[in-house]
Amino acid sequence: MADPSTVPAPEFDPTEHPHRRYNPLLNEHILVSPHRMKRPWQGQVDPPSTQRLPEYDPSCYLCPGNSRSGGERLPKYTATHTFPNDFPAVLAGPAPAAPPAPHPLLTAEPVQGGCDVVIFHPRHDLTLARLSVGEIEQVVVEWTRVYVQRGMQEGNKGAIMGCSNPHPHGQVWSLSSVPQLPATELRNLLQYSLRPSEEPPSGAPRGDRGKPCLLCEYGHFERGSGERVVLEEGPWVALVPWWAVWPYEVMRASIPHSRSPSQAQVKNTVLPTNRHITSLLDLTPDERSSLSRALSRLTKKYDNLFLCSFAYSMGIHQRPTPAALDDEAEAAHLHLHFDPPLLRSASVRKFLVGFELMAEAQRDLTPEQAAKRLRELPERMPPRSGKRSAPLSS
Amino acid sequence: MADPSTVPAPEFDPTEHPHRRYNPLLNEHILVSPHRMKRPWQGQVDPPSTQRLPEYDPSCYLCPGNSRSGGERLPKYTATHTFPNDFPAVLAGPAPAAPPAPHPLLTAEPVQGGCDVVIFHPRHDLTLARLSVGEIEQVVVEWTRVYVQRGMQEGNKGAIMGCSNPHPHGQVWSLSSVPQLPATELRNLLQYSLRPSEEPPSGAPRGDRGKPCLLCEYGHFERGSGERVVLEEGPWVALVPWWAVWPYEVMRASIPHSRSPSQAQVKNTVLPTNRHITSLLDLTPDERSSLSRALSRLTKKYDNLFLCSFAYSMGIHQRPTPAALDDEAEAAHLHLHFDPPLLRSASVRKFLVGFELMAEAQRDLTPEQAAKRLRELPERMPPRSGKRSAPLSS
Ligand SMILES: [Zn+2]
Ligand SMILES: [Zn+2]
Numbered sequence: 001m002a003d004p005s006t007v008p009a010p011e012f013d014p015t016e017h018p019h020r021r022y023n024p025l026l027n028e029h030i031l032v033s034p035h036r037m038k039r040p041w042q043g044q045v046d047p048p049s050t051q052r053l054p055e056y057d058p059s060c061y062l063c064p065g066n067s068r069s070g071g072e073r074l075p076k077y078t079a080t081h082t083f084p085n086d087f088p089a090v091l092a093g094p095a096p097a098a099p100p101a102p103h104p105l106l107t108a109e110p111v112q113g114g115c116d117v118v119i120f121h122p123r124h125d126l127t128l129a130r131l132s133v134g135e136i137e138q139v140v141v142e143w144t145r146v147y148v149q150r151g152m153q154e155g156n157k158g159a160i161m162g163c164s165n166p167h168p169h170g171q172v173w174s175l176s177s178v179p180q181l182p183a184t185e186l187r188n189l190l191q192y193s194l195r196p197s198e199e200p201p202s203g204a205p206r207g208d209r210g211k212p213c214l215l216c217e218y219g220h221f222e223r224g225s226g227e228r229v230v231l232e233e234g235p236w237v238a239l240v241p242w243w244a245v246w247p248y249e250v251m252r253a254s255i256p257h258s259r260s261p262s263q264a265q266v267k268n269t270v271l272p273t274n275r276h277i278t279s280l281l282d283l284t285p286d287e288r289s290s291l292s293r294a295l296s297r298l299t300k301k302y303d304n305l306f307l308c309s310f311a312y313s314m315g316i317h318q319r320p321t322p323a324a325l326d327d328e329a330e331a332a333h334l335h336l337h338f339d340p341p342l343l344r345s346a347s348v349r350k351f352l353v354g355f356e357l358m359a360e361a362q363r364d365l366t367p368e369q370a371a372k373r374l375r376e377l378p379e380r381m382p383p384r385s386g387k388r389s390a391p392l393s394s
Numbered sequence: 395m396a397d398p399s400t401v402p403a404p405e406f407d408p409t410e411h412p413h414r415r416y417n418p419l420l421n422e423h424i425l426v427s428p429h430r431m432k433r434p435w436q437g438q439v440d441p442p443s444t445q446r447l448p449e450y451d452p453s454c455y456l457c458p459g460n461s462r463s464g465g466e467r468l469p470k471y472t473a474t475h476t477f478p479n480d481f482p483a484v485l486a487g488p489a490p491a492a493p494p495a496p497h498p499l500l501t502a503e504p505v506q507g508g509c510d511v512v513i514f515h516p517r518h519d520l521t522l523a524r525l526s527v528g529e530i531e532q533v534v535v536e537w538t539r540v541y542v543q544r545g546m547q548e549g550n551k552g553a554i555m556g557c558s559n560p561h562p563h564g565q566v567w568s569l570s571s572v573p574q575l576p577a578t579e580l581r582n583l584l585q586y587s588l589r590p591s592e593e594p595p596s597g598a599p600r601g602d603r604g605k606p607c608l609l610c611e612y613g614h615f616e617r618g619s620g621e622r623v624v625l626e627e628g629p630w631v632a633l634v635p636w637w638a639v640w641p642y643e644v645m646r647a648s649i650p651h652s653r654s655p656s657q658a659q660v661k662n663t664v665l666p667t668n669r670h671i672t673s674l675l676d677l678t679p680d681e682r683s684s685l686s687r688a689l690s691r692l693t694k695k696y697d698n699l700f701l702c703s704f705a706y707s708m709g710i711h712q713r714p715t716p717a718a719l720d721d722e723a724e725a726a727h728l729h730l731h732f733d734p735p736l737l738r739s740a741s742v743r744k745f746l747v748g749f750e751l752m753a754e755a756q757r758d759l760t761p762e763q764a765a766k767r768l769r770e771l772p773e774r775m776p777p778r779s780g781k782r783s784a785p786l787s788s
């Protein structure tokens with residue numbers, strides 16, 4: 001073996017050399033091992049179901065007119081439909097007071113709130129990728145309505161939406177405390193907003209009262225660089241973040257001041273340059289439409305990636321409640337996370353085991369490679385073979 | 395609907411009311427929803443394989459004399475055997491220098507090191523639970539040897555061991571930076587060690603130079619309380635932590651000053667009251683034996699839980715390298731994490747989706763309920779049906 005001190009280090013190549021990237025939004029590191037893409041796969045393989053779904057499934061607890069899992073019957077709804085989850089993770093208040101801690105290291109706090117199920121469409125066999133842009137827009141309107149309704153109830157914050165198959169629907173969990181992950185993001189957004197402004201200014205939009213915004217700044221840079229951008233749609237950009245953990249994770253940050261005017265000239269004119277969007281409620285109708293178009297394009301790309309109906313988790317991070325007025329709320333920058341659980345193909349799922357569970361998040365494909373792959377995919381639906389990736393549960 | 399302000403809050407019951415627990419080791423919260431244990435399961439079900447494994451499998455890349463996944467042939471080893479992983483996540487140095495950041499928000503650092511595979515036993519069909527205590531002790535000795543060997547190489551820290559089936563083996567990843575999770579633990583352990591000592595003293599052991607140790611203090615309290623204790627073996631306790639995320643996660647902290655003398659009178663006499671163990675290398679032969687017995691008892695309990703050979707991830711968190719001498723290294727408190735991926739039965743796996751991926755770790759069964767269940771399980775092997783839970787990959 002050669003003496004390492006005499007071997008000159010090769011030049012750094014992010015597609016060849018293991019490295020760690022820093023995630024300023026979570027103040028965390030992730031390990032990138034791009035050279036490992038060649039190793040043989042030894043994980044679990046779930047064959048994708050090739051069964052074609054019916055438009056209506058009498059045994060589905062989300063189809064119109066059917067019985068919910070709790071027994072109650074659903075109306076024959078014709079558009080979006082929202083109802084409280086029959087097995088909510090949190091319950092309506094008043095929650096009992098916190099018991100005294102048995103030891104200062106063992107503390108607990110009560111939590112209260114509610115969980116809702118938002119059905120996107122009456123048809124059992126559709127997915128976000130198969131809805132029309134207009135139908136997606138109805139879903140965005142419904143998310144906004146639930147966000148406002150739940151957020152206006154005393155102490156409900158941290159509304160989160162997850163997406164799953166089959167039967168297109170999402171979950172909204174409204175808690176009396178901001179959950180761990182968005183709370184960490186908010187803390188880091190707030191901290192960034194308090195730093196002195198950079199000179200010369202980058203040209204990125206700014207937050208409330210001219211404060212720097214980490215995501216305004218980051219999105220502005222990424223849109224200029226393009227390397228991690230998947231698509232641009234009006235003021236919106238879909239990108240694979242520099243610090244993305246999952247191979248095909250896509251963060252969609254609202255970038256109000258577009259640098260590609262050919263795509264969204266109209267929107268740009270209704271947006272001030274310094275626009276900083278904190279929640280769904282701040283969206284203009286145009287911004288909502290372009291978001292719907294972007295969602296449609298992105299989910300079609302996902303379906304084309306593995307040529308199956310692509311299961312993923314989606315989350316919306318925004319101002320804790322529409323009415324929150326503190327500095328942290330003002331620092332919030334609306335963004336949507338997409339976390340596909342698929343690793344390499346329609347049938348290989350990613351589990352958290354070993355190093356990732358015990359030490360640090362790790363990925364093999366670089367964010368730039370993933371973004372390039374997604375960018376090049378078509379945005380029309382793949383031929384309808386009926387293939388679907390396995391459903392997720394939440 | 396009743397006006398919430400007029401409904402009196404019931405008394406807090408941790409097995410009934412949703413609450414959040416604080417994890418001081420990670421400075422994080424988790425959501426506990428104990429009332430949800432009754433909901434119907436809608437997740438993926440993998441039927442457990444009922445195939446009985448052979449003692450030697452000609453297609454296994456870990457069996458003695460076989461070809462490794464990289465092609466090289468394994469010796470006909472007869473005890474533990476360690477070799478470098480053919481597809482390591484990190485590579486030996488010197489790593490190329492970090493490129494200049496394209497933007498202050500986009501930083502990366504090179505990482506170097508090595509990955510080893512430690513085979514526990516030549517027989518393909520065994521698991522930790524089916525090894526004798528003496529054979530487990532050989533594994534602990536081998537872990538210690540690799541820890542010292544890798545840790546002595548310049549800049550290698552963060553050695554981590556994960557365990558997986560089939561063919562009993564683990565992984566050691568040695569990196570030039572302490573990975574995210576143990577780094578966060580170390581930071582919080584260090585911070586705790588710098589606080590003024592409590593008066594009156596709790597009687598718990600203390601760290602180096604009498605400094606308070608979060609895990610010495612925590613283990614001492616839990617051993618006295620018993621509520622979350624799964625088993626005690628000499629100076630060792632296996633417990634389900636107050637802040638455990640996975641339903642059957644077990645943290646095994648070394649508790650040098652035993653409060654149950656009936657079990658470990660002898661060990662207690664060789665340990666000073668203030669003993670604080672930072673790594674495997676600090677273990678006396680007796681401590682190593684009792685650790686092996688504890689591992690044997692715990693993994694048998696796991697197998698009895700779902701009556702199958704129980705797949706889990708195990709990690710050892712300890713002093714970053716045996717030679718590290720800074721305050722953080724001294725604050726390290728050796729402990730082993732067990733994270734079973736099974737949720738409810740041999741065939742129901744836990745995926746991270748929706749709320750957990752987007753918001754906060756969540757569990758339904760309380761740590762106290764899980765500990766009670768494990769405590770009551772037998773410590774002899776279940777009848778050998780040949781059932782195994784699905785293998786994990788790492
Ligand atoms: Zn976010
Ligand atoms: Zn640990």
